[in-house]
Amino acid sequence: MSDCLFCKMVSGEIQPDTVYENDEVLAFRDINAQAPTHVLVIPKRHIATINDLNDDDAGLVGKLYLAAKQVAKQDGIADNGFRTVMNCNAGAGQTVFHIHLHVLGGRNMQWPPG
Ligand code: 5GP
Ligand code: ZN
Numbered sequence: 001m002s003d004c005l006f007c008k009m010v011s012g013e014i015q016p017d018t019v020y021e022n023d024e025v026l027a028f029r030d031i032n033a034q035a036p037t038h039v040l041v042i043p044k045r046h047i048a049t050i051n052d053l054n055d056d057d058a059g060l061v062g063k064l065y066l067a068a069k070q071v072a073k074q075d076g077i078a079d080n081g082f083r084t085v086m087n088c089n090a091g092a093g094q095t096v097f098h099i100h101l102h103v104l105g106g107r108n109m110q111w112p113p114g
Pocket of ligand 2 (some may be wrong): 004007097
C-alpha cells in the first residue's frame, strides 16, 4: 500500500526507531509515547484492521505477540508487566489503518482503559 504510513516504514521510505525485526514483523517506538515503553508491532504485510484478518493470518497474529514478548524482555518490562492493545476501527481509536499491536509498559496501568 503506497499511501500507508506503516508500509512506508516496512519499505524503508520512512525510518522508524526500530527495536525488533524479523521476516514478517517490524517493531518500532511510537512517536507519541503514552508510557516509558510504547512500541508498535506490525506485520510487514499490509492488513488494514482486525476485521480484515483471515484464517490464514492466524500464525502471523501469533508472531505479533511473540515479538511483543521479545520487546518487553529487551526493555526490561516483562516481569513487572506490560499491556498489549490493538484498536479496531475509529470507534476504538484506530488512526493508522495497518494493524499494529501497542506494547505499553514501564508504568502502572489503570483498568478499565478510557
Ligand atoms: P492507533 O491510534 O491507530 O491505535 O495507533 C496509531 C499509533 O501510531 C499512535 O499511537 C501514534 O502515536 C503512532 N504514530 C502515528 N504516526 C507515527 C509516526 O510517524 N511514527 C511513529 N513511530 N508512530 C506514529
Ligand atoms: Zn500498510
